[in-house]
Structure formats: structure tokens, C-alpha cells
Amino acid sequence: MPRQARLDAPGVLHHVMARGIEQSSIFRDSHDMEDFIDRIARIASKKDWFIYAWALMPNHFHLLARTGRKSLSGNMRSLMSGYAGYFNRRHKRHGHLFQNRFKSIVIEEETYFLELVRYIHLNPFRANIMEDISELEHYKYTGHSAIVGNADRPWQDTDEILGRFSTKHRHAIELYQEFLAAGATQGSRHELEGGGLVRSYGGWKEVEKLKRGREKYRTDERILGTSSFVEGILEEAEKQEEKKNTHVTMDSLIRNISKDMGINKEIILGRGRNRRAARARSILAYVWIRYLGQNGNQLAKVLGVSPQYVHRVSSQIEQDNAITSKEVEKWCNSIS
Template identity: 25%
Template structure:
């Protein structure tokens, strides 16, 4: 069975979802998540795409990106291939690491962009200990949005989304925090 073609975004923005193959977690340890973010940074330099937000869970990951003048298929083909090689070497595993190819959903409106950022940042609420404090989850960009930690990997563009929440950084952060609390999914 062949894969159908990807829907092309008119804005260049996509919600990208990666999922593990059913037999294991995509990210077994924190170091695996760090490795994936380092690979993302490497390919961001190579392909010059913008990353607006992300969340890496144990068996999947969400990303909100703008491919700029690159190609989403090539970006994530390369990131996922390198990460899969890393997993095979680290865990002496073989076979597919990802469930199918990654999924990319075009983001064509500002309202969907905002809704999606909140959805991605609320993902850690699925973990019991982060149910009431998703900003404490280390492998999400939410804490950077709320100015609770620096963007360690220097891969985020938070201004694109925060500009919808206020004219000053302080106002935007407060309004984004409020939106997160209102939109618990």
C-alpha cells in the first residue's frame, strides 16, 4: 500500500506528530528526548525552519513548525532517520522505530495556530503528576512560553504565538497562562 501525498500548507505551518512503533516507547529515557531535541536543532540550522512549540511524550511527539523555504517531508525524514539510527545503536534494536511516517497537518488560520499551541502544551496533563502543572514537564516548550525557563536548545520562536496574547511580554505571558488554564483538554 502506498502513502498518500501530504497536504501542502499555504502558510508553511504544520502540526507534526511522530509516534513510536507499538512495541516500545520512542523515548525510553530523558537522554533520548535530549538527543531528539539536539537533532532537531541540528536540522533547524541546516533547513532554517521555525519551531513554535513542542512536546515530547514517551511514545510520541508534537511539533508546531513553519517549514519556511524548506520541505517538511525532508526535514522530518532526516530527523527521524537519524533518531532511529541512534535508537538502534543505543538499544541494540532493529526494525522500524516509528509508527508509519510522521503525520503533518497544515495550519492555515491564526485561531487554529493558537488552539494547537495550547493543545500541544497541555499534553503533559495526561501524566498524573503534571495534571495540574504542565509547565513543570521538562520536555515541553510551555515553561519557555511562561518565562519559567530559558530555551536551552535555542530552537524556539515564541513571539509568533505570544503576539496574539498581548502587546507587552508580561501581558502576553499572563494571558497565555490564562488560556492554558481555560482550555484543559
């Protein structure tokens, strides 16, 4: 959901992942990778987030990021939408580049911070992009080379990592290298990627469902942490649900969206093919189903369309990643 309260506020740590649509490549050459890195760096340089670990793979990427002055959702929207536009222009293609929205896991820091740094930076080695782990030290497309001092990336917070090994810089690097090498034989660690992952934007309602059965914690790793940490997240999810705009009726939502977009309410409710009206109906479906968690069948009846239609267009709006949390909150909170 767009309003994250404490969970998506400055200081929250996330493991973020996104893949190319249908497993397609999102980086075709070094030029693409450098462009993507520059975009991460620009956001980090403004203190909108803090980056500790990252890895670019041919068809996906990983980030270990702490929310800064801007929400994770806002940062990811800037990163992914901007890069997708660049990629499509450069390679003369159209359509979505990424598979759905990004995924993220809220991380219990003390338990998993270093494990994730290691896991993320070992991605190219596990994928056989290189034969020997020592090649990682000069590999440009993970954050490892910056931590060991072989790449100048001032926007990457390497001190936070090295400080957990030693107060002496050189000794800290040596201990970190030993730590990384010790993980080379661990293989894929799916527990660090989660099962049904909580998105930092739009997923807390699903987390709350875990309260129905505590045994699901280990088989559906939506949060990465100890039992007490998971319980805290579940409690926060419940609070978020209580704060949800339950006072919003379908009629008031239609009225607010039509007023904001400058479209007559009756046009939205009609079946005309006017592009602005179709866009408004799609936004309405997104807010009603994805944000408020309401029944799509009810909306389909009001609009005179099939349930499949409202679910499809709401999914398209979510994939476009073009609706901001402020817009959603405005439509839900406006007093007409």
C-alpha cells in the same frame, strides 16, 4: 506526493505527529529526549523550519511547525531517521522505531494556531505525567517552559505566540498562562489531530477524493480549517494531480530506475535474489503505486510476482523514508 508546490513551501503551517511502532516507547529516558530535542533545534537553527509548540511523550511526539528553507518531508526524514539510528545503537535494538511515516495536518492559521499551541503543550498534563498544571512551567519536554521564560530555547519561536496576546512581554505571558489553564478541562480534542490525516508527503491524492462528497469534511478531518480553507486545499490538491507525471509509462520508469542504479533492465524484471535488483524492484513498486497512484496488479504481472508482494515492498520503502523527492522526480522525468 513529493512535489508539494505551494502547500509544502516556506510558510505552510503543519501539526506533525509520529508514534512508536506498535505503541512502543520512542523515549526511554531523559537522555533520549534531550537527543531528540537537539535534533529539532539543529534544524530550526538553520531556518529549515520554525517551531512554535512541541511535546515529547513516551510513545509519540507532536510538533507545530512552519516550513522554512527545507521541505517538511526533508526535515522529518533528517529528524526521524537520524534519531532512530541513534536509538537503535544506544539500546542495542534493530528494525523500525516509528509506526509508518509521520502524519501531518495542514492548518488554517488564524483559526487554529493558538488552539494547537495549547493542545500540544497540555499533552503531559492530560496523560497524568503530572498532577498539577503548574508543573508544566518547569517541565523540560514541551515548549511551554520556553514560552513562559523558564527554559532557554532560542531556536523556538516564542515571540510569535506571545505577540498574539500582548505587546508587553510580561502581560503576554500572563494572558498565555490563563489561556493554557482554560484548556485543562477540555480533555482530548481529536478534532485537532484529524481523522484520516493528510501526509505532507504522499497524501494529496486522498484529499482530492473528498470532492466526491462534501459531507465528509466534518467526519474525515484531513485538513484543519474553515470551509473556505478546506475548499482551497481541495483545489490545490486537484492542481497537484494535474501536474502529476501522467506521461510516465511503466517501461520508461523501469528504464530510468535501472539506468540510475546501474542495473540491467532485464535483471529488474527477473526473479533473481540479487539484493540490488530486489531493491530496484521495491523502489519501482513504491514509485508506481505510492507516487503515481497506478495499479499494483499491473506491475505484479510485469514482474511475475503476486500483488501482495508489490504492495508489501512499496510499503516497506515508504516506512524506510529513505527515498527523496528529487530522486522520485528524476526517475519520473528522465528522458532516455
